[in-house]
Amino acid sequence: MTDQSDDPEVPIICEECGTETTVALSELETQLERHNDNRHDGEKHATVDPTLKSQLQDLVAEDLGLFE
Numbered sequence: 001m002t003d004q005s006d007d008p009e010v011p012i013i014c015e016e017c018g019t020e021t022t023v024a025l026s027e028l029e030t031q032l033e034r035h036n037d038n039r040h041d042g043e044k045h046a047t048v049d050p051t052l053k054s055q056l057q058d059l060v061a062e063d064l065g066l067f068e
């Protein structure tokens, strides 16, 4: 049994490393920070898949009423 109903997975990509991976939304910030800290001295190379990012921002904005 899996229990990730409220924790969708999000693709993150790092063009600098040429890697693409998928993390749980709740781990997103942590994973991005960890990758960039470990691999790139804190520079923000790894990021959410840009096409998904805009969708995500729309969803989050609607959900939380951000960006008003």
Ligand SMILES: [Zn+2]
Pocket: 014, 015, 016, 017, 018, 035, 039, 040, 045, 046
């Ligand atoms: Zn990287």
